[in-house]
Amino acid sequence: MKYAEIISRMTLEEKASLTSGKDFWQSMDIARLNIGSMFLSDGPHGIRKQAAAADHLGLNPSIPATCFPTSATVANSWNEALGEEIGEYLGREAVAQKVNVLLGPGINMKRNPLCGRNFEYFSEDPYLAGKIAAGYIRGIQSQGISACVKHFCVNNQEERRMAIDTVVDERTLREVYLTAFEIAVKEGKTKSIMSSYNLLNGTYTNENVHLMYDILRGEWGFNGVVITDWGGSNDRVAGLIAGNELEMPTTAGETNEEIIQAIKSGRMKEEVLDQCVDRLLDLIFxxxxxxxxxxxEFSKEKHHRIAQKVAEESIVLLKNDENILPLKKGTQVAIIGDFAEKPRYQGAGSSIVNPTMLHNSLDCFKESEFISVGYESGFERYGKKSKKKIEKACELAKKADVILLYIGLDEATEAEGLDRQDMKIPDNQIDLLNALYEVNQNIVVILSCGSAIEMPWIKKVKAVLHGYLGGQAGSSAMLRVLSGEVNPSGKLAETYPLHYEDTPSFDNFPGKEVSVEYREAVYIGYRYYDTANIDVLFPFGYGLSYTTFEYSDIKVNKDKVTFKIRNTGTVPGMEVAQLYVGCRSKEIFRPKKELKGxxxxxxxPGETKTVTIPFDDKTFRYFNVKTNKWEVEQSDYKILIGASSDDIRLIDSIFIEGTGAPxxxxxxxxxxxxxxxxxxxGKEEFETLIGRKVPVSTWDRKKPIGYNDTIAQCQYAKGWFARFAFHMITFAYWFLRKIGKRMTANVIMMSIYHMPFRGIARMTGGVVNMPMVDGILMIANGHFFKGLSHLLKERSKLIKGIRSDETIAKVIKES
Known part of the structure; x- marks a missing residue:
């Protein structure tokens, strides 16, 4: 151990204390040994260090910081170097705010378009997500602090995220859901990882020895710190045994005592705790x-310019009929859409950043070379219909050469803690678009949202520019693309299906009660659409440019593929060339092709460049469930170079000798x-794939409610009070949505409805402990007076204990 000498001077109580938070955002310190606290802060796309009361939902404002484009946006840049540059600037701001651990980036796969947190994740493809994440990590950690990759792993829905059991076969787990984390560990060298809330095949991820010990530490050689998601600890001792060093936030010493008793009883060896403390000390020091x-210190203006540069390179041109874009100088434009005045530039929840400055499109147009004929909001932001707003927008549209229509999803629709209900743009926005089409058909749509949407209206518009969630400088970046000062080079990091029903996980998302089954296996995103020959709206890797590119002269050898790209247009531009590999053998099922570089x-313009994409250890591998390791199948492999997964420009092949696995x-x-x-x-075929029976996915309503059951299950409780509380919660949610308070309604779903009972203790920082939760469960299970008495008794004991600790601390301080 690196810090054996320091650890030898610690008491058992001090060692245990280091493994749990000091408060909501800080780790514990030990002053007598000069061990300080670490500050951990949210920050996938900006630093969210709260100056006031801390929370995990983004309710309280944070210290101003640069709001960079979200991960879903940056992934569209397909630029590892840009990811590293963002990381450097995030790291500098973290240092300026005295943050030790930046909680990001998030690299979960976009298994389903409706996952409420997709705006925080990079891609549906693990190779692309892993490579850009590794860039972020290198950049962040170059400033001397730690990145914290999250959420490890298979956390692909928000509904019941703290209690859902993800059922997935081992090969799919390795190839799809762990590969990005593997790249983050091996290439990014991340110093810390955040474990996810959910169970994986029946065991909470932070207690899963196969995941945490066999794979993460054994196969990948990770020697950093694993941190729970906030309130994500179930059995603290089991978590430590698996190698989950730090539990956040504080439990006011409750779980420390569990650790001490586990060592005294022999359930856990003290050496296991020592190893965890050693890794924690390394991260602290x-x-x-x-x-x-x-x-x-950092320059707010310089960081703002970098945020704009990132947004510019991440904007995707999806449609450009008649080359309506870029707009010519002097074009008369009508600016329509609420998002032009109040930009939608980031997601909602724990990643909310308080920007240092914020551009909106109306202000940006004042300095443009276009002629604005005016602005109309056209629609109510949160979906309420308004005929008057549409009429005023149509009157304005008649005066313009081109309509710039700013539409998308609002903050209450894409948020941490709950999933979207559909893939649609709100009806009132579509009503507006249809009305505008009747008076002026030169419509350019500027989209603002963090995830895939359906576009049944797309034939009624001439162009679509998708800015995703472009951060605080996104409006300026969009204007530069509209004017042609910037040639769009973004390409989609996720597939846009024609209809939500076309998605491979449609029948198995989300898991509603006990478990969610990943029956589609390796066939997520383009892997499914390409293999099953399903038409899509926009394929993975798609994006237009103001110029054109020609591919030629492919050459393949055992180490790499080289080819040439020529700019055959009239303006400079950036092109993303994509390497896909497809195995010709049919002995092992595989997607038709997979991104490998x-x-x-x-x-x-007129220039030709030679491009080289090297092969690596992931180019030809697959995970063999019989040998339980990575293997290579002997076969001819197609080497495909494309401008998207559906636009393959060059094809060659290579024979690869296999590893001879059964x-x-x-x-x-x-x-x-x-x-x-x-x-x-079907269920039987899925069970054949995973090699076991699937667990029962519905609640056993005969069993009493327990620690890991959610508040939602109170609808089936034996206790009348619990059932009454459930109905009050659901009524409050309905009522708040009815009166337009959707953000507040969402908080109920995030922080109450889907919370397991243990979370009441884990997320309240010691205000409620587990013995008090026992009393609450007694009430829920039909023992109202007994439970209330127990609750009040344990609350009294807790308060007395706190007062006693405060008295002791005061005496020590005075002496």
């Missing part, structure tokens, strides 16, 4: 080195997977 120097190159599957028993049509896999 290495991230406090930067603070021995003078405090770092990419390169973004800047090319002047075939892992019986073809006849897995017909859906071998055909690729895995959107409606």
């Amino acid at each position: 290495t991230t406090e080195e930067i603070y021995k120097e003078s405090s770092s 990419f390169a973004k190159v800047f090319i002047d 075939l892992p599957y019986n073809k006849e028993l897995l017909p859906s997977y071998y055909s690729g049509k895995a959107n409606n896999v």
